[in-house]
Amino acid sequence: MNAEKTDSGNNHDVPVIAIDGPSGSGKGAITERLAGMTGFHILDSGALYRLVGYAARLDSVALDAETSLARLARDLDVAFLPNSEAGQPLSICLRGEDVTWAIRTDQAGVDASKVARLEAVRQALGELQVRFRKPPGLIADGRDMGTVVFPSANLKIFLTASVEARAERRYKQLKDKDIDVSLPALLESIQERDARDTERAVAPLKPAADAIVIDSTSLSIEEVVTQIVTRLKKEIDTGVFQQN
Numbered sequence: 001m002n003a004e005k006t007d008s009g010n011n012h013d014v015p016v017i018a019i020d021g022p023s024g025s026g027k028g029a030i031t032e033r034l035a036g037m038t039g040f041h042i043l044d045s046g047a048l049y050r051l052v053g054y055a056a057r058l059d060s061v062a063l064d065a066e067t068s069l070a071r072l073a074r075d076l077d078v079a080f081l082p083n084s085e086a087g088q089p090l091s092i093c094l095r096g097e098d099v100t101w102a103i104r105t106d107q108a109g110v111d112a113s114k115v116a117r118l119e120a121v122r123q124a125l126g127e128l129q130v131r132f133r134k135p136p137g138l139i140a141d142g143r144d145m146g147t148v149v150f151p152s153a154n155l156k157i158f159l160t161a162s163v164e165a166r167a168e169r170r171y172k173q174l175k176d177k178d179i180d181v182s183l184p185a186l187l188e189s190i191q192e193r194d195a196r197d198t199e200r201a202v203a204p205l206k207p208a209a210d211a212i213v214i215d216s217t218s219l220s221i222e223e224v225v226t227q228i229v230t231r232l233k234k235e236i237d238t239g240v241f242q243q244n
């Protein structure tokens with residue numbers, strides 16, 4: 001994907017905070033806290049890859065059929081709607097059907113990481129993602145937000161944690177949502193997904209050269225948010241948010 005092409009032109013002066021990292025590193029929870037504090041919009045880019053995988057299953061499209069999958073990605077009939085329960089993430093509707101939880105299963109994550117290897121799919125979703133950059137600002141959560149989609153992001157955070165800690169967290173999240181899963185199976189699936197995400201040829205998972213790397217293995221969400229907010233205040237003091 002051409003980074004310059006995806007990042008330029010679309011509300012380029014609107015601030016972006018990129019939060020990248022592997023599955024279970026805490027990006028989603030941290031993104032929501034930061035959005036609550038700043039009033040910025042949220043881009044959950046992983047949800048878009050999950051939606052493409054989910055739509056592919058609905059339409060019986062193979063998960064390596066690049067041209068058909070790219071068409072699905074381009075024509076994604078998706079709506080992000082405010083949740084009726086206060087404090088809950090946005091509801092996600094695909095073709096008018098609420099798929100908020102259906103796309104959160106481990107299988108949907110595995111399917112997402114398969115379609116995410118394909119350049120034409122990434123290109124189509126990249127074009128969709130830059131349109132989320134709207135005033136007053138955007139918190140973009142994903143794998144390539146700081147490296148490819150928003151290379152001019154004002155603040156880039158790369159969150160990591162040990163694979164065991166990430167599997168435990170994901171296990172608790174899925175159990176809380178009554179999604180049936182076993183911890184050893186989840187650990188194996190996360191390891192496989194990590195390998196697919198970091199070893200793929202297009203937009204592999206890696207920190208941007210100018211990203212701040214935070215290892216959250218033994219940190220609470222609050223502690224990570226505090227570190228990010230401290231950094232954010234510093235960037236605001238030095239005027240970074242006014243320059244772009």
Ligand code: C5P
Pocket residue numbers: 023045046047049050109112113114116141142143144145193197
């Ligand atoms: O973040 P989440 O677990 O929902 O992402 C699902 C999958 O989508 C990831 O494992 C990854 O393969 C893919 N993805 C990606 N680029 C992004 C976001 C997600 O390749 N920016």
